[in-house]
Amino acid sequence: MRKMLVTDYEKCTGCRLCELVCSVKHEGVSNPARSRINVTKWETKGIMVPMVCSQCEDAPCMAVCPTNARIRESELGTVTVNYDRCIGCKTCVVACPFGAINFDPIDHKVISCDLCEGDPQCARFCETGAIRYAEASDANKMRQREAAEKLYESLQKLDGAGVS
Amino acid sequence: MVWRRGRLILSEESRQETTSERTARGRTHGAFRCLNCFERIVPPEKAESYKCPKCGFEWRVSWPSPTIPRIRGPVWETNRRLTDEIMAKEKGQGK
Amino acid sequence: MALNRKIAYIDLSSGKVETKPISMEMRKKYLGGRGLDAYLLYNNTKAGVDPLGPDNVCLVSAGILVGTLASATARTHIAGKSPLTGYFGSTNMGGFFAPEMRWAGFDHLVIRGKAEKPVYLWIHNGEIEIRDAKDIWGKGVRDTQSIIREEMGDREIKVMTIGIAGENLVRYANVMTEIKNSGGRTGMGALLGSKNLKAIAVRGTLDIKIEHPVEALEYNKQIISQITSAKVSQEQGRLGTLFIWGATNSQGLVRTRNFQLNQMEDSDGIEPETFEDSAFGMTGCFGCQVHCRAKYIIPDGDYKGTYDEGPEYTSIGAFAAEPGCTDLTTILTGNHLVNDYGMDTLEIGSMIAWAMELYEKGILTDKDTDGLDLSFGNEKAVIEMIHRIAHREGLGDILAEGPLRAAEKIGKDSIRYQVHVKGMSNLHSDERPTPALALGIATASRGSDHLRSRPAIDLYHLPEAVLRQIYSQPVAYEGPLTSDYTDYEGKSWQVFWQEMCYMAVDCLGICKYHTIFLGPNFPNFEEWSKLLYYNTGLELTPLEIWTIAERTNDLERMFNLREGLARSDDWLVDAYFDEPTKLGIPLIRDRVIDRDKFKQMIDEFYAFHGWDEQGKLKPETLKRLGLDKEPSHLL
Numbered sequence: 001m002r003k004m005l006v007t008d009y010e011k012c013t014g015c016r017l018c019e020l021v022c023s024v025k026h027e028g029v030s031n032p033a034r035s036r037i038n039v040t041k042w043e044t045k046g047i048m049v050p051m052v053c054s055q056c057e058d059a060p061c062m063a064v065c066p067t068n069a070r071i072r073e074s075e076l077g078t079v080t081v082n083y084d085r086c087i088g089c090k091t092c093v094v095a096c097p098f099g100a101i102n103f104d105p106i107d108h109k110v111i112s113c114d115l116c117e118g119d120p121q122c123a124r125f126c127e128t129g130a131i132r133y134a135e136a137s138d139a140n141k142m143r144q145r146e147a148a149e150k151l152y153e154s155l156q157k158l159d160g161a162g163v164s
Numbered sequence: 165m166v167w168r169r170g171r172l173i174l175s176e177e178s179r180q181e182t183t184s185e186r187t188a189r190g191r192t193h194g195a196f197r198c199l200n201c202f203e204r205i206v207p208p209e210k211a212e213s214y215k216c217p218k219c220g221f222e223w224r225v226s227w228p229s230p231t232i233p234r235i236r237g238p239v240w241e242t243n244r245r246l247t248d249e250i251m252a253k254e255k256g257q258g259k
Numbered sequence: 260m261a262l263n264r265k266i267a268y269i270d271l272s273s274g275k276v277e278t279k280p281i282s283m284e285m286r287k288k289y290l291g292g293r294g295l296d297a298y299l300l301y302n303n304t305k306a307g308v309d310p311l312g313p314d315n316v317c318l319v320s321a322g323i324l325v326g327t328l329a330s331a332t333a334r335t336h337i338a339g340k341s342p343l344t345g346y347f348g349s350t351n352m353g354g355f356f357a358p359e360m361r362w363a364g365f366d367h368l369v370i371r372g373k374a375e376k377p378v379y380l381w382i383h384n385g386e387i388e389i390r391d392a393k394d395i396w397g398k399g400v401r402d403t404q405s406i407i408r409e410e411m412g413d414r415e416i417k418v419m420t421i422g423i424a425g426e427n428l429v430r431y432a433n434v435m436t437e438i439k440n441s442g443g444r445t446g447m448g449a450l451l452g453s454k455n456l457k458a459i460a461v462r463g464t465l466d467i468k469i470e471h472p473v474e475a476l477e478y479n480k481q482i483i484s485q486i487t488s489a490k491v492s493q494e495q496g497r498l499g500t501l502f503i504w505g506a507t508n509s510q511g512l513v514r515t516r517n518f519q520l521n522q523m524e525d526s527d528g529i530e531p532e533t534f535e536d537s538a539f540g541m542t543g544c545f546g547c548q549v550h551c552r553a554k555y556i557i558p559d560g561d562y563k564g565t566y567d568e569g570p571e572y573t574s575i576g577a578f579a580a581e582p583g584c585t586d587l588t589t590i591l592t593g594n595h596l597v598n599d600y601g602m603d604t605l606e607i608g609s610m611i612a613w614a615m616e617l618y619e620k621g622i623l624t625d626k627d628t629d630g631l632d633l634s635f636g637n638e639k640a641v642i643e644m645i646h647r648i649a650h651r652e653g654l655g656d657i658l659a660e661g662p663l664r665a666a667e668k669i670g671k672d673s674i675r676y677q678v679h680v681k682g683m684s685n686l687h688s689d690e691r692p693t694p695a696l697a698l699g700i701a702t703a704s705r706g707s708d709h710l711r712s713r714p715a716i717d718l719y720h721l722p723e724a725v726l727r728q729i730y731s732q733p734v735a736y737e738g739p740l741t742s743d744y745t746d747y748e749g750k751s752w753q754v755f756w757q758e759m760c761y762m763a764v765d766c767l768g769i770c771k772y773h774t775i776f777l778g779p780n781f782p783n784f785e786e787w788s789k790l791l792y793y794n795t796g797l798e799l800t801p802l803e804i805w806t807i808a809e810r811t812n813d814l815e816r817m818f819n820l821r822e823g824l825a826r827s828d829d830w831l832v833d834a835y836f837d838e839p840t841k842l843g844i845p846l847i848r849d850r851v852i853d854r855d856k857f858k859q860m861i862d863e864f865y866a867f868h869g870w871d872e873q874g875k876l877k878p879e880t881l882k883r884l885g886l887d888k889e890p891s892h893l894l
Contacts, residue, residue, distance in 0.1 A: 013550040015543040016355070020328065021476060028472040030261075030326045031362060033464035041414075043437055044401055046542065046554035046566050105464045125480065127487055127548045183728050188485060188780035190725065199510050200844045202720040202742075221844070223509070226532045228497045232490050236532055238509050240524055243844065250845045 002077045004136040005037075005113070005120060007050045008143070012130035014039055014048035018122035025121045026111070027104075034104050036113040037122050037131075050131055052122070053100040053113035055079050061092035061101060061112075078115050086110060193231045199223065200243070207233050220246060261327055261467045261795040262286060264366035266295075266894060267387055269380065271454055272313060272372030276387045281366065285894060286797065287807075288885065291366055292322030293349060293765035294811040295894075296338040299369055300347070301814055302890040306821045310342040310446075311428065311453040313373040319419070319459065320367045321357035322768015326467050326545075327794040328479040330486065330782075331770040333357060333545035335419065335442065342453070343430045343446035343606075343661045344682040344706045346819045350433075350447050351710075351765060353544035354440030356461065359417040363463025374455040379407070379420075382461040392457040399423060399599040400435045407460050420458035421448040422601025424649045428452050429659040431606035435598065439552065439568040440544065443603035445683065445705050446661070470796035478793055482773075482782055487548050489778045495551045496541060500572040501531035503777070507688060508580075511843015512718070514687045515580040516635055517612040518678045518834055521689040522842035523580050529587050534570070537587065542568060549772055559588045561642075562595055570594040576687025577608020582615055583635035592642055600649035609684035610658045610665065611644045616676045622669065629653045680707035681828050690831075691840050692850040693717065695750035698860050699757070702829045704815040710771060712758035716779045717744045725779065730756050733784045733801035745846060747856045751863040762808035763787060810884040813868065813876055817889065826874045829861060 069086035207214035341348030425432035425448030432448025543550030578593035618633035647655025683706030703711035739749035784801035869880030
């Protein structure tokens with residue numbers, strides 16, 4: 001059983017409340033530069049995509065870390081940083097294929113999502129459902145259902161038009 | 165409500181309901197007020213139009229969410245006719 | 260902490276930049292945002308200053324809670340003496356600019372002088388630089404932002420900019436940020452344009468410390484639930500502010516054909532629900548869960564395929580109801596054009612509809628319009644006039660001057676067809692059946708305005724007991740209150756209360772949709788007291804916040820009085836009193852405002868403020884609010 005943050009760019013309104021609550025929860029400050037989650041935007045096209053660590057099973061950040069500072073916390077399955085070992089080389093920042101590992105400009109340390117010890121604030125505050133905290137094996141179910149509904153509707157239309 | 169400095173978080177006062185929390189308890193879902201007579205009316209689920217049982221004005225309905233009906237617009241003919249009748253009557257009474 | 264943000268004085272003539280801290284004393288007197296802006300404007304200008312001259316100041320600010328956990332803390336406030344009205348100029352916009360400015364270390368900018376050539380400001384983590392704007396001058400709103408982002412190599416830069424209309428000193432030009440967030444009223448875009456200041460770009464990564472983060476998070480969650488669970492938020496989250504137009508048109512409370520009628524019967528094709536089919540999702544401002552902006556792509560016409568956001572209540576008013584158009588494409592295209600040119604939708608819609616009525620009455624002819632058929636309902640003419648006004652071509656050059664100056668230029672009785680207060684056009688709603696709303700626009704500090712004191716919930720027919728709960732805190736009120744929106748009784752108190760409420764929310768930097776504007780049980784003074792404490796550590800009681808709002812409102816009044824405002828300016832055009840409404844439900848049909856009762860309302864309104872019969876502050880009011888030494892030059 002492993003839960004994950006499921007993001008849905010179609011539902012994201014780009015308000016960046018997730019960034020705000022993340023930085024307040026972790027650092028006690030409002031500062032998106034120190035948030036573990038970021039909303040990437042194409043303003044002139046109206047596209048907003050929340051980007052956050054996926055806690056990869058075969059995590060590139062763990063593989064590239066020269067001091068084995070990227071470690072997996074067994075209970076939640078999160079990939080976190082052991083700051084005693086971390087030398088701040090930022091190799092993981094570059095290696096992450098999602099760009100989901102940030103470098104904190106104030107504390108000069110590597111930061112990434114720790115799922116708030118099982119109660120991720122971004123998902124808790126996101127009322128549109130663009131960020132959900134769900135069982136990884138069920139993560140696709142909502143999308144699947146929505147797609148199935150569309151498929152069903154179009155099939156019905158075909159029937160109605162007498163094409164079948 | 166009494167507000168005292170320095171104790172806002174822990175004080176009893178801060179845990180008391182605020183005015184807006186109190187008035188929020190009166191919210192109703194599933195209903196809207198008739199825009200003519202202000203009677204609170206409950207249209208049947210998914211209704212596309214609904215006639216106010218009190219005044220007879222008829223409204224086209226849309227559903228922003230399954231529990232929230234909203235008046236989309238008037239049924240123009242009905243409401244225009246009713247208004248004309250009411251206005252003519254008022255005029256007749258010299259109002 | 261959130262209170263260590265600075266104020267920057269920028270002199271564009273000399274290029275000098277000076278930064279200062281904001282003292283706790285000033286914070287406790289004015290909070291920030293619109294509050295401190297009122298103070299700065301009163302202290303940094305002299306009576307009679309030329310609005311478009313170098314001695315006028317342009318103030319840009321963030322409210323005291325901007326960027327913190329208080330739900331939708333996104334608002335930027337821009338102030339100066341208005342090029343449109345000559346009185347207090349003030350406008351407020353959402354988006355992401357104000358929070359970014361705070362992360363960059365600043366709460367207030369005071370911009371003076373005039374740059375020799377076009378420039379823009381670059382503000383980054385406590386530093387301010389004046390940069391050459393040759394690459395962006397002449398560009399539209401969205402191109403300007405893209406070019407700056409590309410030039411600086413940072414996609415996260417937030418830009419506040421003027422469009423071509425602002426460069427051309429259209430007197431109701433906007434300041435804009437992102438795609439559609441507009442500071443629309445009172446012509447602040449022309450003010451920036453007059454200073455040769457094209458844009459302000461900000462990027463910040465400095466902390467805003469939250470004083471009590473655990474409580475702030477939990478309380479914010481509670482406030483958000485309170486707001487989003489309301490019916491009105493959910494309607495707004497799907498249909499945007501269009502839903503207000505739909506609801507008010509159903510009764511007959513909108514304005515059509517330049518105030519000739521009060522309901523649009525052939526409007527099914529432009530109803531909010533019809534538009535919803537063209538939209539693909541919603542977007543919102545910083546930290547807001549109401550998300551009232553629709554994302555759409557123009558489906559047809561010359562701008563087919565273009566992305567934009569909105570449209571709003573005013574877009575329907577400006578590009579459909581007022582000019583008598585019924586095509587959705589006109590609304591969507593018009594909305595896009597004003598967003599990119601940077602113009603106030605409300606003002607331009609009113610000006611075009613006014614010109615159309617003049618054309619109908621024969622006051623304007625084909626010769627004046629260069630052959631353009633300005634008949635009501637001509638969709639193409641509306642779009643064409645937007646271009647002409649932005650570029651100041653032909654008749655557009657006259658209309659770009661705003662209601663009073665344009666009427667003076669055209670002459671011939673044309674002023675009779677203007678619907679304005681203090682030289683600013685009224686919202687495209689009809690207030691003749693609703694005295695409370697009429698009082699609001701007549702007395703608003705920035706000229707005709709619906710966002711300064713409008714008790715919009717008056718239209719909900721709320722039970723008197725509920726009204727009593729809302730309107731008798733934090734200051735006791737025992738006078739009359741009535742559910743009937745056509746009544747005059749007790750309405751002046753409601754308007755006064757709302758004026759304080761909106762002022763406070765503007766000082767805090769929170770959106771009005773998160774207080775008692777559309778939702779009767781939304782956060783207000785009591786909640787703000789807690790939010791202020793959790794986020795900034797500042798301890799103010801609800802009553803103290805109210806007093807700050809009073810002080811600031813009165814300072815705005817003092818600015819207006821210094822510029823020559825008189826009681827006669829707090830008044831409506833004659834049509835409100837003489838021409839009854841023709842359409843709508845029985846409650847609304849055949850209504851006018853009663854002159855005597857309206858006069859009495861204004862008397863009451865002045866009395867609540869502690870003003871004399873002429874609308875001037877009484878000496879004891881000045882003393883009570885600590886305004887007797889203004890201008891005090893403490894900042």
